[in-house]
Amino acid sequence: MTNQFNYAFDDEYVSKFCYDIDNKKMELYYSAYYDLQNNDTFIEKACVFIIKNWDVAKSCLGAEERFYDLKKHLGIITIIYSMILKDETLEMFVDTVGGKCITLIFTNPELEFRELL
Numbered sequence: 001m002t003n004q005f006n007y008a009f010d011d012e013y014v015s016k017f018c019y020d021i022d023n024k025k026m027e028l029y030y031s032a033y034y035d036l037q038n039n040d041t042f043i044e045k046a047c048v049f050i051i052k053n054w055d056v057a058k059s060c061l062g063a064e065e066r067f068y069d070l071k072k073h074l075g076i077i078t079i080i081y082s083m084i085l086k087d088e089t090l091e092m093f094v095d096t097v098g099g100k101c102i103t104l105i106f107t108n109p110e111l112e113f114r115e116l117l
Contacts, residue, residue: 005036005083005085005113006035006036006037006113007033007034007035007036007047007049007113008033008034008036008040008083009028009030009033009034009049009079009080010034011079012030012031012032012033012079013030013078013079014028014029014030014076014077014078014079014080015029015030015031015046016028016029017029017076017077019074021071023052024052024053024054024057025050025051025052025053026050026051026052027048027049027050028048028049028050028051028077028080029046029047029048029116030046030047030048030049031044031046032044032045032046032047033045033047043115045115045116046115046116046117047113047114047115047116048112048113048114048116049111049112049113050110050111050112050113051090051106051109051110051111052109052110052112053109053110054090054106054107054108054109054110055107055108056105056106056107056108057069057070057104057105057106057107058070058104058105059071059072059073059074059102059103059104059105060073060102060103060105061073061100061101061102062100062101062102067103067105070104073100073102074096074102074104075096075097075098075100075102076096076097077094077095077096078094078095078096078097079094079095080092080093080094081093081094081095081101085111088107088108089105089106089107089108090104090105090106090109090111091103091104091105092104092105092106
């Protein structure tokens with residue numbers, strides 16, 4: 001499946017991670033990204049990827065088949081390995097501090113990407 005985003009974070013580690021439990025908001029900060037609209041150009045500029053206001057969020061550890069509430073497996077995200085948006089569902093495969101590989105699923109999330117000053 002092709003990437004449906006205009007940006008990617010391949011091989012880029014998260015420089016700052018914020019998770020607001022009460023307001024359903026997750027922010028992932030990076031020092032660089034790839035501009036997919038411009039031939040996958042590497043842009044060395046600080047940016048933030050925001051996931052917010054989802055209806056449902058679930059997590060799955062490693063190769064487990066059962067998904068649980070987001071909080072069960074979530075840790076500080078260090079890298080996104082893959083990100084697919086299909087039918088209003090965002091699926092992400094990530095690694096966390098401590099080396100846990102987890103799959104995150106967000107239903108009907110609002111997604112935002114922006115460069116920082």
